[in-house]
Amino acid sequence: MTDTLPGLVVPEWLTPAQRALLVDLAGRNDAAHGDDFLGLVLSGSAGRAYATEHSDLDVVVVLADEAAAARSTTHSPDVDEAVDSWTDLLTVPPFGSEGWWFRWTYAWAPVLLDRTGGALTDAVRRQATLPPEESDAVLLDHDRLDGWVNFAYRALKNDRDGRPLEARLDAAESVPWLLDVVFATAGRVRPYNKYLPWELRHHPLEEWPGEQLLDLVGRTLAGDAGAVRETFPLVRAACAAYDARRGHTRTSDMVSGWGEELRIFG
Structure with missing residues (x-):
């Protein structure tokens, strides 16, 4: 499903209310950050068509480094909106390090928006794979x-x-x-x-x-x-x-x- 923001693709398995939340979230970030808004990744159960009635949306907002430095994760009953800087997304934490635990966040997670010409999608896949x-x-x-x-x-x-x-x-x-x-x-x-x-x-x-x-x-x-x-x-x-x-x-x-x-x- 392609929605109003160019390049935004929202999974069909989500409910209409969830799709509307993602469209709104993308629009808000586009308005707030412009070209520094690099993309969106949908993680969690909703991103894997594994949700229950208790599941919220776990969204990773990828921003240019300076924009990301001014943001932090926000939580609501419906959406957890995490922020990842471009440098952090490109950094692959080794096994045993503090960041290792978060790498599976990106496994099989759909990229809803990629404004980097595919580099963001490649970085997401790299996080969850081991060469x-x-x-x-x-x-x-x-x-x-x-x-x-x-x-x-x-x-x-x-x-x-x-x-x-x-x-x-x-x-x-x-x-x-x-x-x-x-x-x-x-x-x-x-x-x-x-x-x-x-x-x-x-x-x-x-x-x-x-x-x-x-x-x-x-x-x-x-x-x-x-x-x-x-x-x-x-x-x-x-x-x-x-x-x-x-x-x-x-x-x-x-x-x-x-x-x-x-x-x-x-």
Whole structure:
């Protein structure tokens, strides 16, 4: 749907009231900032056709740096209007930094308005993707792969030794590490927990059938040692496929480096 402001495209799945709010918001920013108003991005549940009656609109207003410096995020019952400067949008925070958590905000988020000739759209997509070197850093330099093996190994040892609570705690703690591995090997930023089922179903991962992964995650959170064991060969296969694409063997070598300890995975 194209509305009054040239270049503005509003998703058809929104309600008439939501579309009207976005048209008004775009017009207000255009009037206030003119050429410094670079674009709009619709994030949150509404941006992914995943909203409920309790959802508001999460909108990112992208402004030239000087204009953005004079603005801050505003909240209302219907719209959260965040402001991103052009420099901030082009800056890609590395894993573990303060800004890393916000990168998935841009994943699969429709760009409603791009006045930069496509550069804004490219920057939005870049925030939510991991080029090969960054995937290597998440998996290896930040130890997400080794960390998953470690927690999974500890969960299985506790299960073997008759410590069900300890096994469940380690199994549950392994899940965030697993999800970082799953998405980093696919070159994507891990989604927020709320959106994990949505992303797996709407944007499937080649090595991980969505329903199978969700089942394994649920069972692992419940402390099911069998789920941890079932996950291990899938992680190894994902690592082998990732290494083949990268032209190295680093992730497979890291797992193999656990040596005889891997026997516990069965």
